[in-house]
Amino acid sequence: MINSEEVLVLKEVRYKENDKILHALSKNKGLIQLISRGCKKNNSPLINVSQTFVHAKCELYKSKDMYVITSADLIDNFYYLRNNMDAFLYGSYILELIHYIALENMVDNKIFDMTVEILKNLSSSNENFDKLTAAYELKLVAMLGFKPDFYHCLHCSNDIKTDVILSIEEGGFYCPNCVNNGNGINVLYNEILTLRKILKIKFKDINTVENINSKVMNLIRKFLFYHIGKNNFITLKLLNNE
Numbered sequence: 001m002i003n004s005e006e007v008l009v010l011k012e013v014r015y016k017e018n019d020k021i022l023h024a025l026s027k028n029k030g031l032i033q034l035i036s037r038g039c040k041k042n043n044s045p046l047i048n049v050s051q052t053f054v055h056a057k058c059e060l061y062k063s064k065d066m067y068v069i070t071s072a073d074l075i076d077n078f079y080y081l082r083n084n085m086d087a088f089l090y091g092s093y094i095l096e097l098i099h100y101i102a103l104e105n106m107v108d109n110k111i112f113d114m115t116v117e118i119l120k121n122l123s124s125s126n127e128n129f130d131k132l133t134a135a136y137e138l139k140l141v142a143m144l145g146f147k148p149d150f151y152h153c154l155h156c157s158n159d160i161k162t163d164v165i166l167s168i169e170e171g172g173f174y175c176p177n178c179v180n181n182g183n184g185i186n187v188l189y190n191e192i193l194t195l196r197k198i199l200k201i202k203f204k205d206i207n208t209v210e211n212i213n214s215k216v217m218n219l220i221r222k223f224l225f226y227h228i229g230k231n232n233f234i235t236l237k238l239l240n241n242e
């Protein structure tokens with residue numbers, strides 16, 4: 001049976017003389033492996049779609065635990081990511097991150113669409129790659145169901161109106177009256193407002209959110225990494241010149 005499926009290619013692996021195996025996030029099936037036969041030949045109709053960063057609509061049939069591509073239409077390859085080293089590295093980090101997450105979690109079509117959207121924004125932007133990536137990470141936290149309550153104290157449920165303490169492990173904030181034995185990270189009320197705004201805005205409007213500073217970005221990343229159980233992404237080491 002032939003299926004039509006939108007995919008984002010996360011990784012390409014050489015296979016036999018002219019073929020590739022593509023690790024891809026699909027819109028409806030989560031992580032899948034695609035065999036692209038003959039795609040290394042110059043005249044192959046699959047040559048342009050069998051590459052990392054490709055967003056394509058494919059016709060597929062299932063063969064054992066893989067899918068074979070019979071035809072495909074390129075939707076986007078985020079070409080301009082290749083013109084800017086930072087954009088490329090942030091884009092590569094997004095692929096590595098979502099690859100890991102899709103191995104461990106059900107990734108639905110909303111996460112698929114958001115991942116395509118962030119690559120589009122990284123590809124069309126000349127700046128703010130770090131802020132765009134932080135916004136993706138925070139929205140991902142929410143979509144995976146780990147989102148802290150940004151409006152209420154974890155313990156007494158009172159509205160958050162002042163500086164608070166973040167407990168990453170417990171996934172929420174303590175108000176000054178309920179301070180959690182002093183454990184946790186101090187978060188200013190202004191930073192809470194920034195986090196709330198990031199959750200609501202579209203990537204293209206990232207410039208309208210003030211105060212996305214390195215502390216806020218680090219908090220988001222720390223929170224995400226704790227809850228997905230991984231922090232050693234190779235592309236991040238390249239980004240941080242480690």
Ligand SMILES: [Zn+2]
Pocket residue numbers: 153154155156157158174175176177178
């Ligand atoms: Zn409280």
